Amino acid sequence: MEIKKTSLNKLHQSNNAKFVEFAGYEMPIQYSKGIIEEHKFTRSHSGIFDVSHMGQLFIYGDENLTVELEKIFPLDLKNLKLNCSKYSFLMNEDAGIYDDLIITKIEQGYLIILNAACKDKDFEVLSNLIGKKYKMHLDNNRSLIAIQGPKSVEILNSIINGVDKLHFMTGNWFDFDNQKLFVTRSGYTGEDGFEISISNDKAEKFVQNLIEKGAQLIGLGARDTLRLEAGLCLYGHELDINKTPVEANLRWAISKSRLSNGGFIGSKKIMNQMQDGASQIRVGIKPEGRLIAREKTKIFDDKNTPIGEITSGTFGPSVNGPIAMGYVDKEFSKVDTKILLEVRGKKHPANVCTLPFYKKKYVKGAN
Amino acid sequence: MSEVKFSKEHEWITLEGDVATIGITKHATEMLGDIVFAELPEKGSNVEKDGTAGVVESTKAASDVYTPVSGEVVDTNQAIVDDPSKINEDPEGAAWFFKLKMKDQSEMDSLMNKEEYDKFAKESAS
Structure with a gap:
């Protein structure tokens, strides 16, 4: 199978990236400065991460979709406000984890960010569950850029005014170069920062702007050391189909209101483990x-x-x-x-x- | 001191009397990235040509360090164990790994000189 490239591949090359194959994509593991300097730069300043290999799944529907999704995810989606995000899991009946994900309520339905290695399987699982009733779209025309670290808010706000008003795990649509992009205040490094969903044809220009303002490209190597220092799980390592959210010590991510009545896939196992311990x-x-x-x-x-x-x-x-x-x-x-x-x-x-x-x-x- | 020689496992070696000083090459450190851990052989132990004689780890992975010649370990460089980043800073100088009392100096003969190693490193990198 041919290796896939993100819309920023040329930019990575011109910044002397060392590439590795990750989930079928050619991704930068590091740039000239190396993992430790990239890591420290993110903690002290602002790092840019190309995470376009991750899946951006749009599911369109009204309050009936919310009811359907509550049968799948251990979340209180009825009370999830517009443009607010939650960390969650797609599980099987035994509460084994297919994927960990971020789900955001948007006007037309939901946006779910999925791991690159899992996204096709996730799509299949979700299609079988709700695909007949609701339109689902794994959007390959959009890139996903993360900007992380203490200077990120100032840098991003100078390009997209208003992002400084967002709180952690909330998002909104903003304008850039006559196009709509969706910005959430989130990330996976333990730092303050943002993830930006942007059409592929604007991604390189957008990242160039961030670089001009002083942010630097950071590879997947530093992304891994950053997330591990922050104690965050990585699918395929801490999480897989043989692990449950309770075993993974992620019970905080399961909405309390869903634990009394269950009714989501894997709820029986989760409720048992919550009671007896894993x-x-x-x-x-x-x-x-x-x-x-x-x-x-x-x-x-x-x-x-x-x-x-x-x-x-x-x-x-x-x-x-x-x-x-x-x-x-x-x-x-x-x-x-x-x-x-x-x-x-x-x-x-x-x-x-x-x-x-x-x-x-x-x-x-x-x- | 003798001319610096090099092994295919990317170690360098110099000889002074019958004591060889061994480290890893700049090319090796560039391939490894930031080195964050080093383990050296024990003083007094005997190591065999092409056998493992230590470990270096980068943020990404662990790699064995081999010895290009046989001998008894007479000294090790504690400074690189205490601060492994020194290996990236000066791999072919201050950041030597260990010193061996050689048994058979003819083992040096099969090793590469600088010119040969540079060519080898360039080819093996591409």
Whole structure:
């Protein structure tokens, strides 16, 4: 299959990107400055991320669509205000996660942002559930650009006046170059920032404007270290079809009002796990010293009994040390529990710790 | 000190008397990216030509470090363990990895000189 390219591919090339294949797309892993500098620049200034490989799914419909979607997602969508967003999951009957996503109420229905590797499967699953009644469109004509970091609000507002009025997890339509673009105050780095849905033919010009104002392109390498420091899950690592939101320690994302009556796909399993607890749970892990424990590293208790596995592990540039997330048996999930990580045949000490590793800087509104 | 020689695994080596100093090349650091972890062989241990003698990790992945010659480890560079970013800063100078007391100096003969290595690195990168 031919590798897909985003509308910013030429711009990445001219900025000396190193490319990798990710979910069938040729994506920049880093630029000349390297992952650590890109990471730190995002934390201190403003980084631009091409996330156009992600799916932008528009579903059109009225309040009946809301009723249908509440049978799928564990959300209180009836009370979700126009242009407000929620983090959620598409699950199977066993509450296994097909994908994690952001759903936003828009005037014509809903906009759902999906992971690149999952979007086609998600579309199939959702089509089978509601496709006969509602028009759905996975929009390949739009790019998705994220701008993240403390200077992002000032930079973006100088190009699109009014975005500074948005609060975290809300959005709106704005004008750029005689076109409508949809901006949400959101992202996946732990920093304040925005995601901009823009037509492909305007994307490069828009990003050039951001660069002129002082933002810099950041690759997927730094995106991964940033999200891990922020304690955020990545599909295919922390989340997959064999994990439930309760096991992933994401019960905060399930609307309380939906837990008493259920009625969404996977609700039975979720309600059982909420009551009895899951046998394994996602935790933060801090290796002692400088040792990095990568994905699939086996976790043991102090008696050398296997108790779990690392799902993501790297060096956190802002934490200035190794960080990881993984799943452990629930009796080992308490903060400060001493554990052992097997790396290159030797066991190394580590501690279960609170997440995030790096405090999030979201600009939250009243609700 | 002898001429600097290079291995296909992207190590450099110099010889002074019967003690060899070994590190990884600038080209290797450019391929690895930001190095954030280094593990070195134990002093007093014996390492065999082309065997593993350490590990470096970038933000992305772990890579083995090989030794281009056999010998006994007589010194290691603790400074790069304490601050692995030094490896990116000066890989072919201050950021040497370990020193070996060589047994068989003829092992140096099969290694590449600078010109040969530069050509090899260029070809293997493309």
